[in-house]
Amino acid sequence: MLDVSVSYNRYKFLGQEFLTWLWFMVEKDPQQLSETVPKLETLQIGNRIKLENSRNRMMETITIKGDEAGLEEGILALQKGAVVTELNLVCNINNYTWQFTIKGESLHIANLKTPATGPLEEKTDVEGKILEKTYLYGEAIQLIDNLFENFLKTRLSSDWKQSVIPRIRGWIYA
């Protein structure tokens, strides 16, 4: 295995490509995501997208946030060569909603909101509450793992260059 700090920096791009692909899939092929990711009912872009453009040796950061924000500026940034570095997602599994942000370079999960759990009324409830929250965190983590594995298999296949990149470019420049 490669050294940790070397591999972290060398493969940052993989997480950023993952998020760009995921945005494309959510917009253009949600059916395929639902079919390949167990239990997933719907997946939508949430209230925050961050992009970075380092073309022409200039670092430009574009952040789009807000529940009703339009994503046109994000597409425009992609047209100029930006990549997605953070993506907020809203997903439904078994009629319950999770919302979280994935950071591309680290795959950290930030601002993870699980479905609401009941209030903690008794000290003896702590164990039940922890186990319930652990289960709910696990559902979101499993979903991210499935999405990333799905992406990896596509990314490492011959399809990636032959059909996926042209489709993503078609979406960006439509």
Place this chain on the structure above:
Amino acid sequence: MGILSSSSSITRYLVKGKPDIPAYEFVEKALKANSIPEIDESVSGKVIGWTSFETPYRADFSGSSFSYGSFFVFSLRMDKKVLSPKIVQKYIAIETEKRLKSTGREFLSADEKKMIKDHVVNLLNLRIPATPNIYDLIWDHDKETLWFFTTLKSANEELETLFFKSFKLSLIRLFPYTMADLASDLSGSHKDELARLSPISFYNNG
């Protein structure tokens, strides 16, 4: 931003190996040996150790206080005394003046200045309480995974160090490469392809 918060941030790890058998006793012993000491009445400026999830201000690992179902749940606590540089500067000036007066000299040597600074910092550290920062974790020892409830770089580095010191088990942080190489169900040929992978651009002229 802990386990029971309405909004959490998580850094994920693989744990390289399982705790010694019997796991519960092994973990309890290691937690007790590396629990956080109190530094409010000492000159220490910073201390790091384990504390219990339910009583984070009193590190108590007795009974079943860190075992929930098949998970170990406890917290990393980092206590730090934060001294205002202006206060330090003020007391250094007072001590320097006293010293010059008592010796009848006009200047102090570099060693004397350093001694005065250390003395002032120790004195102030004795007077102020440490600010605690608490970060929860969930360790699934069957699946050899750990979720750490912060994405702060400094806290993650302290976790990796203290975890190895306490349990003699390494933590491998999960990020795109380690997720692909160690945590995904990729075939050998896919892993070979991964090693050769380079970025592509979606930019039309890329």
